[in-house]
Amino acid sequence: MKKKITTPLTDDAVKELKAGDSVLLTGYIYTARDAAHKRLVELLKEGKNLPFDINGQVIYYVGPTPAKEGMPIGSAGPTTSYRMDPYAPKLLEIGLKGMIGKGSRNDEVINAIKKYNGVYFAAIGGAAALTAKCVKSSELIAYEDLGAEAIRRLYVEDLPLIVVIDSDGNNYYEIGQREYLNSTK
C-alpha cells in the first residue's frame, strides 16, 4: 500500500515517513541542481532572500529535457544527489523538508536530516518518461540563464517515490541491500 503525501510537508508528516516506504507525492515542488544550489547558498551567505519561500518545501534534483508544444515538461527523472551534498545541510537548516534525487548522501546530509527533521526520497533513475506524466504544470521561478538547470516550480500528482533516508537517519540503501543478502544465505 502506497502512502499518499502532499506538500508542503509538515513536521508530523515527515516523522511518519519511514525508510523503505513507497509514497505518492502530490503538490508543488521546486527543481534545482548543482548550479542553482550554488547560487542559493551564495544568496544565503550574503544575507539575501531566496527566490522562493523554502519553508516546508521539497526540492527535486532534476534537469528536464525541453517540453514539446502543449506539454508542461519533457522527460524528468532524478539526477545523482551527492553533488548537492555540499549545499543540502544549509537548506535543511533554514526550513527545507524534503529532497528528491537518486543515490547515496554523505554523513553531513544524513546528520542534518536527523537534526532538522527532514527526509530524502528517491525517484526511479532512468524512468524519466514515466515521471514526466506526473508533472501537471511547470513555472520558471529563477535563473532562466541556466536552461535545464533553472529553478522551476512543478505541480506533481502522485509522483512515485521511495523514502531512502528518514528523519531518524535510517538509510534504505543499507537496509534493502542487507535484507536481500540475508535472504540469499
Place this chain on the structure above:
Amino acid sequence: MKEIHVSKIVETVKKLCIDANYYLNDDIKDSLFKAKEKETFSLAQNILDIILENADIAKNENMPMCQDTGMAVVFLEIGQDVHITGGSLEDAVNEGVREGYSEGYLRKSVVGDPIERINTKDNTPAIIHYSIVPGDKLKITVAPKGFGSENMSQLKMLKPADGIEGVKDFVLKAVKEAGPNPCPPIVVGIGIGGTFEKAAFLAKKALLRPVNVKNSNPYYAKLEEELLEKINSLGIGPQGFGGRTTALSVNIETYATHIAGLPVAVNINCHATRHSEAVL
C-alpha cells in the same frame, strides 16, 4: 573510391542521436525481462517493471527515456576507400548533434569549458573517435553518455604483479563504490591493457557490444561471466534498493601492453546503455 557527402553524415548523426535517446535496444530489453524472472525481491521486480514501462512510454510518445540525454560520443569507422565531400567531417558530426538535440527535444548538457562552465546550448562539441578500416563504407555509432554513470567510472594503473586478481578486485571495488548512484542495473565496460588512454577507450568501446554477446576469447568470456556473477552477489540490486540485478552484463576489451604495466579502466553505464549505429 566511394564519395559520401557531408549532408548525408549530418542527417545520419541527427537521426542516431534521437533514436538512441528514444528507443531501448532489444538486447537490453530481453536482458531486463530475464533479470526480472531471477529476482526474488518484490521491490526489485517492481523497479525492473517500471524501467521496462518507461521504455514503452518513451517509444510510444517519442520522448527521451532519460532526462540526461548525455554528451554525444560518436564512433566513426571510416573505410580507407571513402572520400568525404562537401566540407569537414568533424563539422558534419557536430552539425548532426546540434540538429538532433534541437529537433529531438533532447537536453543540452554540455559546457564549453570545464572550469568556466557556460552551456554551449546545442550539446556540441561531440566526443569523436575515428578509426580507419579497410573498405568503402562509413560506420557511424552514436552513444549518448549520461554522467550519473560516467562519474562513477574509474581507471587504475595496476602493477603486473597484481595480475588477474588485481583486475577483479579493482572492478568490484569500482562497482561497490558506485552503489546506487549510476542507476543500476548497470552495464560494466572494462578495458584491460594498452596505455592510460587506450584502456579508457577500450572500456568505452566495450559498452557498444550487445549484452548478449561475449568476448570472442574464451578466457575473457569466462572472466566476464565470473565478474558478472560476483557483481550480482553484492546485493546492490535495481536502483540500489537490494536485489540480484546489479549488472546486466560485463563487457571486456583488451589490448597488448607494456612490460611494466597493467592498465585497467572501468566505464560504468546505466541500464539503457544507449547506442545506435548506421552504415553509409
